[in-house]
Amino acid sequence: MNYDLNQLSKTAPKTSTWAGLKKLIQLISHERRTLLFALFAILTNSTLNLLGPLIIGRTIDKYVQHKDFNGVIHNAILLLCMYIVALFTSYKQTTLMGGVGQRMLFTLRNSIFNKLQQLPVGFFNQNKAGDLISRVNNDTDKLNQFFSQSLMQFIGNISTMIGAGIFLLLIKVELGAAALSPALIILFLTIILSPWIKRKNAANLKSTGGLSGEIQESLNNFKVIIAFNRRDYFRKRFDTVNKENYQTAIGAGLANNVFVPVYGLFASIAQLIVLSFGIYLISVGQFSIGLLVSYLSYATNFYNPLRQLAALWTNFQLAMAGWDRIAQILQLESDLPLIEQGITDTNAGLLEFRHVHFSYDDSKEILHNVCFKLEQGKTYALVGPTGGGKTTTASLIARLYDASKGLVLLDGKDIRTYTAEERSLKIGFILQEPFLFSGTVKDNILYGNDLYKNHTNEQLEKVITDANLGSLLAIFENGLDTPVLSSGDSISLGQKQLIAFMRAVLRNPQILILDEATANIDTITEKLLSDILNKLPETTTRVIIAHRLNTIENADEIFFVNSGEVIRAGSLNDAMDLLLQGKRVS
Template sequence: MNYNLDQLFEQQKKTSNVRALNKLFKLIPHEKKNLWWAFFIIIINAASKLIAPLLVGYAVDNAVTTGDYKSLLYYAAAVLATYLVASGTQYFQTKVMGSIGQRMLYTLRNALFNKLQELPIGFFNQNKTGDIISRVNNDTDKINQFFSQSLMQFIGNMAIMIGAGVCLLVIHIQLGAATLIPGVCIFAFTLIVSPWIKKRNAISLKTTGNLSAEVQESLSNFKVVIAFNRRDYFRSRFSKVNNENYDASIKAGLANNLFVPVYGLGANFAQLIVLVYGISLIIAGNFTVGLLVSYIAYAQSFYNPLQQIAALWTNFQLAMAGWDRISQILNLESDLAIVEITNTPQHKNAVLSFEKVHFSYPEGKEVLHDINFNLEKGKTYALVGPTGGGKTTTASLIARLFDPTSGTIYLNGKNLKSYTTKERTHKIGFILQEPFLFSGTVKDNILYGNSSYENTSDEELIKLLHNSGLEELLSLFNKGLQTEVEDDSSISLGQKQVIAFMRAVLRNPNLLILDEATANIDTVTEQLLDKILKKLPKETTLIIIAHRLNTIESADEIFFINNKQVEPAGSLEEAVTKLMQDKRNS
């Protein structure tokens, strides 16, 4: 399955902003009550701001022009009260939406991380780690900023605009219509330009992800950069992606700032229309000075929020571009679904069977072609072959890190696809050449993902290790189970491999795969591990992938993997002969 996010982005159908917002709100159904509460506060805030201009107009016509200063004080007190209500509601609005925004960020990142946990290894192979991190951190924060800072301002300004527009038309419909003409033109301009601005922001976010990915990759491999003195290559790669990000950010910034001058120009035209048309109406005796004052205030109440919306709309487009990138991941489904199988079990006498298995990586050449073999319980099998021949791919299919393109793999007679993840990982152990450990202690890493020993004490774990023949390995760590595992410098690669070995063996799997598992271990430790392997339960099947011949000489059967085929190699001498022939042919 294709999980390449860049390619999926190009193929992705454009989603309307309304539909995108609807999907976003579905992630926070528990916030519906708070959102309605915030909306109610916004309406109160907008109403209080719209009453003030009308009170000022009445004060001019009924108090200022008549000299009724006592009434003027009442009008002034009423206007002050509306301003106080507006300030109070503004505070509560900011407080409520700030809380909603933070909870949304929490929920969104949780949803995104949980989705990443569900996706297969193929997704991570096809995408850069830095770009994924950028989506989890940077893109979700864009949405949080919009919700906590911009959304309610946006809705509040829209409410004030609508209210001001209604007041303009109610007071004088002809003057109101003329005043709103620039607003209609601005609205049409916004509809036309918004998709282009959203696209510019999406490209900018993508280049930010690429920049993050390049930094992450370069720093991860910095030892190699130093060892080969290729800082120039590091600088060149970084300079390229940094320039791309700079260019995209400049273009996005120019696009985002396009609305502000256009909206400002529209507001100025509207003010000019009000003054010219309004004064002509006053001269004709069809309008009062107080109403003109109110009208100017309402025109400002319509166009000033519109200018603020220009900036808020930019944030909205940026948030929607970020949501598009996030929803790409949320919409993905794992291609390793659990399948209910009702067929009669096959190959009952074999612990593992390949039946007409074909495999190709996405958009790649076929790696395995029509593979058929059986592995018996309790035996040791070795997979040998040239680099790139398909050994690790075969092991990955056995562990169900990938599914065959076609054909079936059986584990204990059942289709491998029918096992749950928990069942499969309990039955199949996989020790990689480069093990991954978490920050914590040796004990934390040994018991990682093993629910059977979740609350085991140090003493109980040492006893378990002793019964499994693993206790002697603890002597390799200066503080035993409580040795801290913090970073690459805290323990050696060989020690990491030992921890991964202990973690896998302690599960007592039916099938244990060792993919170059002893490549980074010294000879003494390797001999120690070999003794432990011989103490495994008799029904445990071992699959060993190795280049060193001494690690496979005790195998019951050897398979040679190359040219898309998996064939029995016979004895160790025959396997060596095949390897030599293959090297000469290549």
């Protein structure tokens, strides 16, 4: 299945601006009460700002020209009160919407993170962690900025503009029409250029994701980079993505600001039209000085928000581009689908592969028509050349991936009918590169194991000893309290494998898969592990992937895995012959 977000974005249907806006609003629809308060505050603010010029014009015509100072002072106090209330409403809507934005950011980050927890392994194979981090951190913040700063300003500006436009037309329709005509050109330009602005912003967000992907990859592999003296190589790679990010940022910046001077120019043209036409009307006795002052204010009230709308529109386009990248993750199907009813076959043994085909990314088939059966309590070995398909086969046993064709049966039932929890209780998988979390050996052993989570150290030590794992725990200086630093770098790879081994065995799975689980362990400890494996409950089925054939001496059956085919190898000697025949990956 294709989970590559960058490729999926190319084939995804384009969303219209209106559909995008509706989706964005849905994100905060549960905040209705707060939104209504904020809307009320911003509309009150706009109304008060619109009434100002009218009162000023009337004051000039009625009181200033007749030298009625009482009237002037009365209206000045009225205006002052209105401006104070306007200030309060503006402050209120800012704090209300700031809260909405932060809550939305909190919920959205939680939703994406939860979604990421549910997605299958294939998703993480095909996407860079750095890009995903950028989506969780950076793209969500673009939405926060839109909601906390832009949305209400957007509504406020639009309502001020509509109000100012109505006043302009009501006071003198022909002067109003002349004053508003430059706005039509701006509207036309905005409609034409919006998709281009959104594209530029989307490219910038994508390259920011790529930049974090590159940083993450080089930080993860810093030891190899230093050991192989590949610093220059990574520096060059970083330079390339950084340059791309710089160029897309310049492109987005240009697109975002292209309107600002245009808006300024058209606002000035409108002022000129009002002044010249207005003075002409005064000269022919059809207009008053007070009305012209009001008129100029209304023209400013119309064009200033229009100028701000350019910046707000940019924030909106940026939020839409961020939302597209976030929605891509949220829309993905969670985990591998659970099917209600699958084939049931009581003769299938504990696990059976029936004509299984598999490919990681739909391009190249890795497993071809694989058929085998595992019985309860037996030990199986998968051997074969590097890249032959052993880990892939084991991953399908644990349903880290689904077969592209064919069927995997667990306990006689289609493996897809088990929930992830049921499956993980039945199957223990010790990966080639075990992953450990920051904490202690105990934290890591108990990861995902609810049975012993409330045990004290003494109780847990007893459980470990009873499971014949005491000798492994003894290898750690401070036993269960031995600290493990982030991603396990404070301990050796062999020790990591021992912790992963204890973690898997303590869950008492029906099938225990060991993928090169002893590759980094000394011979004596390897012997310890082999004894522990032999002492596992009789019902446990073991699947051992190993390059060193001495580790699979006791296997009941050996499978030879090569070029995506799994064949019975017969005895250990036969397996050795197959390997020596030089069968390599085709």
